[in-house]
Amino acid sequence: MFLPRLNQMKRLPEITTGDFLYHYYQKRSSSFLLNIYNAGITATENDIHKARVDLKKLFALFSFFEMIGFDLSKNGDPQEIFHDVYIAAGKIREIQMNLLYIEKLERNDPELELFSSYLKKSSKKRTKQFIQSIIRFDEKQLNRVRGSIKKGCRNIKTERIIDICDDFFQLHSDRIKKYRLKTTKTENIHKIRIEMKKISEVAGLLKLLRVDEFVEKLISALNQTEVFIGEWHDRVVLYKSIDSFIKKNEKSNGRIFMTLESVKKDVDKETEDLLKKLLPESDNVVSIIDQIPFLKKA
Amino acid sequence: MKKKKKESKKKQKVVKKLVPKAGLALKNEFYLDASWILSSIIESKLRRILTLMTNEHPGLGLGLQKCLTRIRLLHRKVAHPLLVKHFEIRLIDEIRAWTNHRNNIYRDLIDTHISLARIKKMAEEGIILYQELNTAYKNFKKDWTKDLVKDVSSQVEPDEKTA
Numbered sequence: 001m002f003l004p005r006l007n008q009m010k011r012l013p014e015i016t017t018g019d020f021l022y023h024y025y026q027k028r029s030s031s032f033l034l035n036i037y038n039a040g041i042t043a044t045e046n047d048i049h050k051a052r053v054d055l056k057k058l059f060a061l062f063s064f065f066e067m068i069g070f071d072l073s074k075n076g077d078p079q080e081i082f083h084d085v086y087i088a089a090g091k092i093r094e095i096q097m098n099l100l101y102i103e104k105l106e107r108n109d110p111e112l113e114l115f116s117s118y119l120k121k122s123s124k125k126r127t128k129q130f131i132q133s134i135i136r137f138d139e140k141q142l143n144r145v146r147g148s149i150k151k152g153c154r155n156i157k158t159e160r161i162i163d164i165c166d167d168f169f170q171l172h173s174d175r176i177k178k179y180r181l182k183t184t185k186t187e188n189i190h191k192i193r194i195e196m197k198k199i200s201e202v203a204g205l206l207k208l209l210r211v212d213e214f215v216e217k218l219i220s221a222l223n224q225t226e227v228f229i230g231e232w233h234d235r236v237v238l239y240k241s242i243d244s245f246i247k248k249n250e251k252s253n254g255r256i257f258m259t260l261e262s263v264k265k266d267v268d269k270e271t272e273d274l275l276k277k278l279l280p281e282s283d284n285v286v287s288i289i290d291q292i293p294f295l296k297k298a
Numbered sequence: 299m300k301k302k303k304k305e306s307k308k309k310q311k312v313v314k315k316l317v318p319k320a321g322l323a324l325k326n327e328f329y330l331d332a333s334w335i336l337s338s339i340i341e342s343k344l345r346r347i348l349t350l351m352t353n354e355h356p357g358l359g360l361g362l363q364k365c366l367t368r369i370r371l372l373h374r375k376v377a378h379p380l381l382v383k384h385f386e387i388r389l390i391d392e393i394r395a396w397t398n399h400r401n402n403i404y405r406d407l408i409d410t411h412i413s414l415a416r417i418k419k420m421a422e423e424g425i426i427l428y429q430e431l432n433t434a435y436k437n438f439k440k441d442w443t444k445d446l447v448k449d450v451s452s453q454v455e456p457d458e459k460t461a
Contacts, residue, residue, distance in 0.1 A: 043429050124426065131422065134325050241361025
């Protein structure tokens with residue numbers, strides 16, 4: 001009874017891998033735009049964090065697309081479009097994380113109050129800068145990048161993406177190894193963090209294309225490491241902020257900050273503890289990448 | 299009953315939708331539109347506070363100015379300790395001054411040329427006021443729900459003891 005009708009119905013066009021890849025990118029970029037508009041008004045830590053997460057994911061996708069061979073830098077580096085927004089949002093986020101840490105201490109100390117009022121004041125200033133960066137943000141350039149991604153996605157196949165994922169993971173895991181061999185300086189750990197974020201985003205994309213136990217294992221290891229690195233980064237930023245606040249006030253007022261000095265010491269200790277935890281975790285990620293079967297093409 | 303649920307959901311979504319729209323207006327330098335949207339967001343926030351305080355919806359007839367006057371009155375009467383704790387009189391007065399300033403600009407627009415810098419400044423001030431109100435509202439809501447939980451648990455405990 002219903003069969004002839006079913007035959008008459010138009011079949012929906014099949015979704016190709018290229019379409020999927022393009023829509024994946026579109027979803028990320030539109031989510032970024034929505035979050036940035038939200039953050040421009042609310043400036044809440046949640047909205048700013050979401051916008052920054054989307055940006056980091058977009059950066060990872062850009063480097064992945066460039067590896068596939070898309071011509072994204074025809075009109076300049078695509079990451080440059082977001083530079084001002086990213087920096088301004090990052091500064092507000094850092095202030096918010098510092099404030100959160102101070103609030104969590106739950107201490108009624110005049111020094112801490114002075115420090116948090118200083119942070120709130122600079123947050124207002126940074127919010128104005130953030131709004132300016134949103135106004136300056138050029139959506140037309142983003143549209144140009146979107147156009148070249150759309151062009152590149154036309155004839156791409158799943159196998160090619162998996163192959164590139166293979167190269168991508170290998171390249172970035174090699175970089176992690178390189179940074180790991182160097183001294184455990186803040187800069188190196190920060191670079192490891194950036195590489196991890198890139199691997200994490202592309203692993204998320206790969207998971208949608210192919211269900212693989214190794215990819216899932218990699219993602220869970222990455223999540224765990226990213227939590228530690230995130231916390232470590234927050235402590236490093238707080239340490240620097242307290243340090244600069246103390247130095248600034250000591251120079252101008254000659255005041256001595258006992259409580260803030262003790263908080264600084266605690267933060268430094270926490271940073272060292274977190275570093276001890278995160279280094280083996282990052283090694284674990286590298287070893288998982290080495291184990292993934294399809295990565296051994298030889 | 300079902301209709302009521304849908305309505306409340308819609309109302310919540312309206313505020314969520316308005317925020318990115320204000321952001322979009324700001325991004326494209328439509329400062330007047332941004333300030334207009336901002337004032338309606340502020341108004342809805344104030345209405346929510348009044349609903350929590352008085353236990354009844356103030357109605358759509360109550361505009362931004364009236365909402366501010368009523369909240370100020372409740373603040374003076376110390377209608378609720380949390381209201382006094384989280385919403386400073388200064389903030390309420392600043393929002394009031396901002397709306398007056400905005401109204402003056404709208405009125406002046408008919409007769410004279412208003413510089414873009416002045417309108418931009420007005421929109422930026424509105425954003426900062428909204429942010430302050432938003433954080434105050436969030437802290438207020440947090441404490442409000444804490445109090446509610448406390449009240450409920452204190453009501454349950456004696457019943458359990460008697461059982």
